[in-house]
Amino acid sequence: MSSSSHKSVGTHTGAGLFVAFMQIADTFGAQAEQVFKTAGLTAAQYNVLRILRGAGRAGLACREIGERMISRDPDITRLLDRMEKRNLITRERQSDDRRVVKTFITPQGLEILKTLDRPVSTLHKRQFQGISPVKLKVLKAMLEEIRSQQA
Secondary structure, eight states: OHHHHHHHHHHHHHHHHHHHHHHHHHHHHHHHHHHHHTTTHHHHHHHHHHHHHHHHGGGGEEEHHHHHOOOOOHHHHHHHHHHTTTTTTTEEEEESOOEEEEEEEEHHHHHHHHHHHHHHHHHHHTTTTSSSSSHHHHHHHHHHHHHHHHH
16 A cells, blocks of 8 residues: 555544544533433533542632533633532632632532432443443553643
8 A cells, every 4th residue: 555545544543533523522421411400400411510529629720620621611611610609619809819719629629529429320321231340441542642642
């Protein structure tokens, strides 16, 4: 096979993979939105709560939350404002550096996440049913490799 036909196959495969990723992301995202909606959350709000639960008592600055989001939200501050009004999070200006405002998940936010843990887990099991654990592990490693190359 010549190098030009090899490039053509690679480009075609890349385009096909891109379309498949986008379709799967759209399908999985819509399915997840339906689960989050049962708790009155958007995907972005769920993501913030999940991130803050993982941060624990240390909390996170707005910038740090933005960096950890699955989908970038250009207006993370407004998102946090809406969540604070619903008592899902609290924000506190730090006494040692008044420029830093840390965000923390509230007990109410933790409770909402707790009610979603089982439905989200069930959704993930359904989304990947029929694929062996070995194949899932390989797929995860490959996706992480692709993601690391994009940074």
